[in-house]
Amino acid sequence: MERYGIIDLGSNSVRMNIVNVYKNGSYSLVDQAKVMVRLSEGLADGGTLKPEPIARTLNAIKLFNQLIEAYGVTKVAAVATAAVRQASNASDFLDRALEEHQMAFEVISGEDEAYYDYLGIINTIDLKDFLMIDTGGGSTELAWVVDREIKASVSLPFGSVILTERFLSGDNREKGIEKADKFVRKAYKDVPWLKEAKGLPVVGLGGSLRSVAKVHRGKDPLSNVSLHNYRMPGKELEALLTDIVNTSPDKVSDLPGIGKDRSDIIAGGVLPLKVLAGYVDLEQFVVSGNGLREGVFFNRYFKEKDLPMVVPSVLDHSLENVRKRFNVDNPHTAHVRKLALRLFDALKELGPFDESDRILLDAAGHLHDIGMHIEYYNHHRHGFYLTLNARLCGLTNEEIIKVAVLVGHHRESKLKEDLERFKSALGKETIEHLRRLAVFLQIAERIDRSESQVVDDLSVTLSGEEALVRLLSEKDTELECVATMRIAEDFEKAYGVKLRVVRG
Template sequence: MTERIAIIDLGSNSARLIVMHIYANGAYNLVYHQKDPVRLSEGMSSEHLLQPGAMERAIATMQVFAHMCNLFNVDRVLAVATAAVRNARNGGDFVREVEKRTGITLEVISGDTEALLGYIGVINTIAVNDAVLFDLGGGSTELTLVRNSKPEKMISLPFGAVYLTEKFQTADRVTEGQLADLRKFVSEQLAQVPWLKKLALPIVGIGGTARNIAKMDQKRKNYPFNKVHNYRLGRLSFDELWRALMVTSLGQRRKFPGLSTERADIIVAGSTIVKGLFDVTLGTHLIISGCGVREGLFWRDYLSRNGGSQTIDDILMHSTDNMLRFYKGDINHCHQVARLALSMFDGWQELHNLDDRSRKLLHVASLLHDIGITINYYDHPRHSAYLVENARLFGLTHREQMLTAVIAGWHNGPTKFVRNRIYGEFFDEIDWQTAKKLSLILAIAESLDTTQMQLIKSVGASLEDGNAILDLQGTQASVERQSLERMVRWFRKEMNTELIVK
């Protein structure tokens, strides 16, 4: 049974809608995304009242969202409102008006729930054991201390980028006095959270401010990969970017490379909160999460209805399996190829001298090597590489995802197409050598299941007298044996030894 779930996050600054499609085989995929800058908290800082203009903007956006839900034949809607509505004295009236005029029932979630949903969104999409998570919105900032991948401490602070912009009048050029007052306020507020001090951990950012920091840093560095999720930058890079922003006017920020025009007025306050977090926690580096409350809502719903907890044990294997199911690959064949490839990797460890992380990349590439057939069987390795490169594979760094794409793309032999793409911006010569060795092992495993009938049940890989031995266990595998013979010359060239098949 298929299902479509709409998820709405009505924040203090922006409203977002995503539509997730769940397929009959359990795979899921994002099929629609829309974001509108509603500025719901605008003008409410003094009296804690949602202003008429802001409410009308939000309701108009919610009406559009309701229309899109109908267009996409959504089965269920999960809609939440965060800081602006929960902090407003007229928040209840606003929620009732939204339901009356749009049919959407908003759940006003607490700060702790917002922090928990952000944690669920991050921990299921970024491999991090110990970190400080922050979800920086327009009206609040949620902080979570993660230890051993579990949420140990949580707090919701009642200020965000829009709130502080209005409080300290930092929308346009800021004076030294304004900036000093803003920094002092942020420092004093963070100092009241005792468990934040001197953690010396990565800080993981959720929300528009964090995403824009990544985009600006990518522009400054001419980063070749247009992907924000799991992008990382060090303390020095962030400080340089922050200082560059502090001396700009609003007009200059609207032209600042990588910065969204709609966020130009609130980025000073938003990035200063991040600066304060770096200072108080002694953060080692910043990791950007493109996933947050919306994804947390999805995971909480999807995983609970499939009998699991709210977190996934192995996010890389889970997202790989989801890709394999989504592209309707031959699951038996792909798992067989992966088993054979990993057996050879383990048996020839002393020959290739690659680490456990390389083994993981080989595993993923083996499972996904044929998904390009969905586009076109001819030249499908190249299509597989493109799909892996752009997939929502979680638990890999950007470089590792590129490397996995090359391994999958070379499973019929090295081709020149990868040298003409952005891979060269990420890889050094050692990376290229790793890709060649792993793609060779994948190609041999693929050849041992040419008929996709699993005639070769298993292999024994070992080294004897300087030669690589491959002991095949199976029957009536003449096609596989013939296909394997074409690999002998490639093996000799790449591994500098002979491949002897028994």
């Protein structure tokens, strides 16, 4: 096993991800660390990093080194962004970091920063065309993505700390906000391609923009699954941004999701998004929990594995990674998934079900036995919990919950108490729809009762009031026939037709 330490030294904070890469090729985040160092504090005054921010940052690097040693990190990638990029005394700081703490930082360009952000998003959110914005402390990166490739990008020399120090630190805050708005708007007008991205979803990353989502999601009962890929309508976003910008720093931390360590710069952090929303007629805002650090990891990981920088399918890549992490990447899992989809394709009119249901069933087929990672007893319930919390990418929060419901119903056992907190959000009709869909998974699991793929395939004939399933195999399939017929009553209850299973 390899263990990576990915460090991102920004203008406002320094952060580290520790990621395990296992022998089977899967990977998982095992720890995160963050220290608010405000390295760019005072940078606007003379263009140099000041002694106090430097001291705070070097102390944070010292703490990170202790974590690196404790975890036995084998590979370290450390990058520095806007504050170091812009400072005239950057080399002095970098020399101290190397001499005092053996930490060698790569100072990346604004374009590289945008590229790593893009890698973090494109490999974990299933969007084809979008506009990306990353507001840091000292810079704002924009990227225009078309057909999953960067068409254009730019790094603008302002962020939460810079805008706060330049415009929002005086007595007349209202006037300062107005000046900051005009300043950002003028910068956007100088980006020739920005208007062409009008109407596209906007994907936001960075601590300030994640804070916006944290405030909003308190109103959304489905939001507690993951902040990553959390979505907001444009009108609701603009109203919320206006509230945040117009709330004084001593009051804004009262909003759930905005910490006191960010309250003095949050207005400057969200202003670039607020101006952008009006500039491109934003209709949907998507929050990314992944960005620069994940992009740096993917860049190294994919190169080492000789894989393309952009995964062909976000969902397929994520499902494969989760299967391998939880040791369910086996022939039984693949076979049950295949059989469940065979049943779906032949009987979908009974639902009726559509392509979105097929995608959910497919994902649940991949993960139906994930709960075995904990224990055989109640593994359907363990699977429900793990699916909710395994950080599945390529699905919305609502879709993740639906897949979890299917996984939790892949056996005939009940899942009543686990569903309580989602009942009002999903609604009774949706839950019943998913329970009926899960019957296909239950049958497929029964057909591979011995987990030895005795049944090669199946054929299904729907006629009148009967669904006839033939188990195709050159071997004896009596066990599989008997096991499957035990849930014939459940099938009839779900679909109103009888189930008959015979040897082919």
